[in-house]
Amino acid sequence: MAAEGDSSLKKKVEGEFSEQSVNVGKLVKTLIKSFLRADSDYGAITDIRADINRIYDTVVRYIEEEKIDVYALKLDDRILLSKTGVNFEDVYKVMKERSELQIKKDMIEIWDDPEHRILHLIVVPVRKHFPIEYSTAKEKMGLIKKISLMTWSVLPP
Secondary structure, three states: OEEEOOHHHHHHHHHHOOOOOOOHHHHHHHHHHHHHHOOOOEEEEEOOOOOHHHHHHHHHHHHHHHOOOEEEEEEOOEEEEEEOOOOHHHHHHHHHHHOEEEEEEOOEEEEEEOOOOEEEEEEHHHOEEEEEEOOOHHHHHHHHHHHHOOOOOOOOO
16 A cells, blocks of 8 residues: 655655555554645555455544544545645635536535646535546546445534
């Protein structure tokens, strides 16, 4: 497993766990703590060579137990992480100016920034933003379809 989003974070975390067999809970705890120390509000856990559902459940359980203001999203073979930044409204405003609304459903919005090939997933009630890069129009449409078909809910605090 590796953390992405901030290249220095990725190098640091990979260095700490270079091909060692480690406890999944300990690894998830370390990845999330490293993510919280990073300057970026966004991250991803990738290169998962284990059951993604087990890893995702461990991530969510750790976030809930520690009462961390981070939202985790399982998307294919990766887990995306998003902090609630104090500048969410500013980011949302700029994103709306530069992107086109693709879908608004239930509690989510998906905006497309075609110039940078980024889909912006907004989970409105919890003020979470997930920037998701894509390479082709086909990949973009697949991501939009997959995300729009997901079931969305906010757990009580």
